[in-house]
Amino acid sequence: MVKSANTKNGTNKQTLQEKIVGRTTNIVHLTHNDLDAAGSDAVCRMEFGSEILTLFSSVGRFGWFLAQVAGCNGKGDTLIISDLGYQNGIEDQIRKAHAAGWIIQWYDHHKWTEAEQKRILPFVQTLIVDTTKCATGVVASVFAKDNPDAREVARVVCDYDLWKHQDPRSAKLGIVTSKQENLRLIRDKLVQGIIIDEEVSRIFEKIEHDKNKCMKKSIRAAKIFRGKYTIAVMPAYGYPSETSAEARRQLKTDIELLVFDNGKFSLRSVPEISHLIAKQFGGGGHPNASGGSFNYTWKEKWMLKLFKKVSGTKPFIAAAENL
Template identity: 50%
Template sequence: MALPGGDGTKPYDRIVAMVESRKLPVVHLTHNDLDAVGADAIHRMKFGDITTIFCSVGKFPAILDAVSRVSGKGDTLSISDIGFRKDLKNTLLRARENGWKIEWRDHHRWNEDEIRMAESLCDIVHVDTKTCACGICAQDLMPGDPVATEVAGVVCDYDLWRHEDPRSAVLGEVLQRKKNREYVRDCLEKGIFSDAYIEKECAEIRDDMEEVMRKSIRKARISDNKYRIAFAPLYRYPSETAARIRKELGTDIEVLVSPNGRFSLRSEPPISHILAREFNGGGHPNAAGGSFSFSVWDRLLFRFLGRSSHFDRFVAVAETT
């Protein structure tokens, strides 16, 4: 579903209304990429036409807060493909007090303190960094089901950068357009991985992808010290753009920065998650995300000159990692 805003409603009013009017006893709160879409397909194989909320990592705390204020009535709030944060403790406590059963399945890096805290607040916590969130959901909700197993295999191939199954790249690229989330999800629920619509969308996206990747590469700035790091503007397609930059510019780390300071990070050395945690983010050893606290001046400097003092701090952190 599209997040509210710009139409006079209070933040997340639509989400609250949707959760309040749920028809089935499961609400699935998840990320917004192929892994999340696959995880939702698995949920729907198990539970049917549940209430689903796709969200960014940045908006997750506020959306979880909104859902926690709705009466759970003993229903399940299933969270997937989003990492734990200790500052969510009070929100999760409120959700439990309001009658929600909380299940959390994720494959990002959690430390032991985070796992212990989550286990004290949730009914189920399943963290496994060896697979994707869709894979965890398939194991827990549809064990042994051949369709769920195949869906998880295709999704993990893309999300874990294996790139052994050509179907995964097509689906990952098609989901660069958020309008396709529900369509792809419904296909995966039926065990369908391609059709005429998916092929058409993929062809259009690949044409656009080539253009914007070239633009990012032209504007990339390189820091060449312990690691060769590229800082470049992010237009769309973070994974594909990072891979192209690495191939053409021989980088070790790629930092793709949005105008508001949020960034997508990829690295050859397995340190992305460590670096991202220093910048209000997190993720995987080779792929993560975070945020630079851009002021108005920072935004202007980055937009017109491609520079930022935050890049110097990032390099300094990388040098000591």
């Protein structure tokens, strides 16, 4: 039996497994925690209703979230996974979820190898990987082909997630959803077919000021390495996509590495090698945008925080140069 967690004031807080066990829906949606995830969830809710139980997960916690679901009786209900790519060994949790009675459908747009797909296919009802779309576009192509609102949501989200930047609304949504507390707000508006309204615009303007300060702070601390590629290495203070784009514009770089003080990093590249580099550091993602971790010790964390010293630079550059 799953026990409730005790809070400081003596009341009980429902655990994740309790939420899953007590679900009032036959759809659980496990997705990433960015704009593309919010768009994917919006499209799912357009199709299946608002009772869906949604689990927003970072890439690093994907395995943990999946284990929580796998530890609960699926009862023939559907587990939809979107905007989360294959990770080494994730088939073990997929197998357990399948054995627990979950019907698994996986919709993704990250790079998969044929071998990775073969490891997953025996345990899922559906596996669709389409790197030409964002995850919202993949989900919409399956569930909402005839829904014009869903198609418009997918178009705008893909504009941001695939770095097209042809629709100015997508950049605003991307900035707003960079703050986790806004994910559900934006998701709910997209469900209604609302892309930008006054509320979203106000949130954007407030975040924009902070974003510009963080970008300048990162770029001022950037170290440039020139070899096969011109690489900028810098501490990250948030907004990795926007900081990378601005650093590339100012510094004429091919690859931008932004490292947070916990050792996790975001990587952007002109050559389609980001995902290959990130895999060497326990991560993954897209050919031009990915993430991983240097697994910092406490000393390395403080060196970055206090002195802006990015540990892990040498092996990272070697990984890029040797591809």
